[in-house]
Amino acid sequence: MRSSLNCTNLLLLTVIVISSLFSCHAGIVEYNLTISEGYRTPDCFERFMVLINGDSPGPALRAHTGDTLVINVYNGMAAEVVTLHFHGILQTGTPQSDGVPFITQWPVDPGSTFRQEMHLSNQVGTFYYHAHTSVHGMTAYGALIIEDKDDRPPYHYDHERIVLLSDFYHQEDNDIVDGLLSPSFRWIGDPHSILTNGNTYDNWNCTQLEHSSKAPSCGYDVISVKSGLTYRFRIIGAMLSTYLSFVIPHHTMTVIEVDGFYVKPVRVEHLEINAGQRYSVLVEANQPIDNYFMKANAKFRKSTPENGLSILHYEGSPDPNIRSPPAPERIPAVPLGTPMWEFNRFKMLPRDVLPSQLNHPDFPQAYDREIQLTTGQRKLDNGAIRMYLNNLTFEEPMSPVLLDLYDGTRSRYPDYQKINRTDGYDSARRTIPVKLNEVIQIVIQNTATTTGRCDQHPFHLHGHSFFDVGGGNGLYSPQELSNQVKAISAPLLRDVVSVYPETDSPDLKYAPGTPCGWRAIRFIADNPGVWVFHCHITAHMILGMQVLFEVGVEELSSIS
Numbered sequence: 001m002r003s004s005l006n007c008t009n010l011l012l013l014t015v016i017v018i019s020s021l022f023s024c025h026a027g028i029v030e031y032n033l034t035i036s037e038g039y040r041t042p043d044c045f046e047r048f049m050v051l052i053n054g055d056s057p058g059p060a061l062r063a064h065t066g067d068t069l070v071i072n073v074y075n076g077m078a079a080e081v082v083t084l085h086f087h088g089i090l091q092t093g094t095p096q097s098d099g100v101p102f103i104t105q106w107p108v109d110p111g112s113t114f115r116q117e118m119h120l121s122n123q124v125g126t127f128y129y130h131a132h133t134s135v136h137g138m139t140a141y142g143a144l145i146i147e148d149k150d151d152r153p154p155y156h157y158d159h160e161r162i163v164l165l166s167d168f169y170h171q172e173d174n175d176i177v178d179g180l181l182s183p184s185f186r187w188i189g190d191p192h193s194i195l196t197n198g199n200t201y202d203n204w205n206c207t208q209l210e211h212s213s214k215a216p217s218c219g220y221d222v223i224s225v226k227s228g229l230t231y232r233f234r235i236i237g238a239m240l241s242t243y244l245s246f247v248i249p250h251h252t253m254t255v256i257e258v259d260g261f262y263v264k265p266v267r268v269e270h271l272e273i274n275a276g277q278r279y280s281v282l283v284e285a286n287q288p289i290d291n292y293f294m295k296a297n298a299k300f301r302k303s304t305p306e307n308g309l310s311i312l313h314y315e316g317s318p319d320p321n322i323r324s325p326p327a328p329e330r331i332p333a334v335p336l337g338t339p340m341w342e343f344n345r346f347k348m349l350p351r352d353v354l355p356s357q358l359n360h361p362d363f364p365q366a367y368d369r370e371i372q373l374t375t376g377q378r379k380l381d382n383g384a385i386r387m388y389l390n391n392l393t394f395e396e397p398m399s400p401v402l403l404d405l406y407d408g409t410r411s412r413y414p415d416y417q418k419i420n421r422t423d424g425y426d427s428a429r430r431t432i433p434v435k436l437n438e439v440i441q442i443v444i445q446n447t448a449t450t451t452g453r454c455d456q457h458p459f460h461l462h463g464h465s466f467f468d469v470g471g472g473n474g475l476y477s478p479q480e481l482s483n484q485v486k487a488i489s490a491p492l493l494r495d496v497v498s499v500y501p502e503t504d505s506p507d508l509k510y511a512p513g514t515p516c517g518w519r520a521i522r523f524i525a526d527n528p529g530v531w532v533f534h535c536h537i538t539a540h541m542i543l544g545m546q547v548l549f550e551v552g553v554e555e556l557s558s559i560s
Contacts, residue, residue: 299337
């Protein structure tokens with residue numbers, strides 16, 4: 001449900017308190033979100049899944065730059081714990097609201113409520129929220145839109161539409177996690193469906209899988225437009241594991257925002273988007289009045305679901321049949337995934353044309369430390385598979401690291417002289433301690449898995465945005481990176497970066513451990529807290545491909 005945050009609507013909204021409740025008073029925007037479970041048929045296959053306020057996706061949340069956003073998360077599930085992460089929100093001064101279990105908070109038990117408060121002082125754009133436990137985020141997610149305080153975005157458009165892209169698996173959540181962690185390792189595989197705003201259509205063979213059914217409520221998502229108008233499509237990559245290429249046939253997209261930062265306009269014929277990434281594009285409704293099938297295909301995989309379709313419906317055209325697959329000639333071609341597709345393609349808007357309250361940092365030409373993180377995979381003696389960074393598989397702490405810092409059971413004073421100078425890791429603290437305002441350059445070195453495959457990895461840093469400074473094939477080359485940095489006048493700020501394989505061909509095989517691509521980012525560690533850096537392919541994260549940064553913990557303020 002899309003909701004306006006105009007304070008004059010408060011009286012009406014109090015009447016519908018049972019649904020997506022929020023209040024608006026003196027810059028405070030408050031929502032109640034209930035996490036529950038139930039059977040749904042997003043792609044015409046019935047499955048027990050996690051819901052937010054009784055639906056998937058959950059409600060679209062809206063606030064303005066400068067607001068304080070308050071979220072009350074109630075766990076209405078019978079036996080599962082949960083947390084919610086507000087993806088891309090910096091949580092400046094509120095690290096306890098980042099929503100990462102055993103890092104920033106205890107997971108929320110069934111029947112309990114957790115209050116998260118975040119100050120939106122210097123952010124604007126397209127974000128989203130998702131569960132950060134198990135694989136609940138496959139269905140427990142929703143859009144979060146932060147609008148300019150003065151409602152004067154730097155680009156003109158008439159209306160906007162939210163386009164939440166996600167992937168969907170028919171296995172239930174616990175079966176997926178059990179398969180990943182068990183000695184008889186079972187990989188999650190390719191998704192059964194690609195959803196748009198939680199919907200698609202497919203004609204599943206009812207005898208193939210348990211709980212399968214034809215549901216009259218399912219069908220392709222329909223996005224309506226009026227001829228002659230310009231629309232801002234807020235495209236959100238809410239995928240669990242999939243890199244997508246997205247096209248709108250006969251229409252050009254003009255990218256104006258990337259991961260919460262306005263960019264100079266760039267026209268593209270297709271959009272490549274990874275898990276956790278967000279783009280705003282302007283779409284002119286300037287084609288003949290008709291229904292057009294939009295398409296999202298999985299890339300860097302052996303196969304893609306063919307049901308990643310949605311309908312762009314022009315007002316005045318016949319009502320589309322949402323449960324009728326299009327004729328082959330009406331399905332648009334989708335380009336192959338292109339390594340480094342987005343690199344140096346988008347440029348930040350100059351400050352003088354940004355809304356007055358926004359102030360992104362200058363690119364730091366020098367850095368204090370370079371930290372190299374090498375991806376990898378190993379098979380344990382019992383047959384289980386784990387993933388790692390620098391030969392270290394992340395293990396969940398016994399208690400939340402941030403809370404231990406607050407209550408004094410964990411020292412707030414790392415010994416910066418004892419950390420490993422190559423990767424920055426403190427084996428006693430099991431984190432990478434970083435001084436406040438240090439400039440850190442991270443190089444992620446990709447390597448082939450035990451099966452010889454080179455995977456793509458969308459890496460996300462909590463609590464910070466970072467500059468995307470370079471990348472390449474094979475083994476990391478400091479000289480190549482130096483040349484790239486010199487060639488970029490203004491590196492892009494974002495919060496998810498793709499570490500690519502060398503090609504979109506999944507059949508290319510390597511010797512296990514072979515370097516097969518790298519990516520470099522640079523960030524200013526200006527936000528005290530404990531921040532996770534992880535692959536946003538949820539299965540990779542569960543298997544251990546994550547690490548913690550302790551940033552300026554000496555300067556942590558008390559919980560307000």
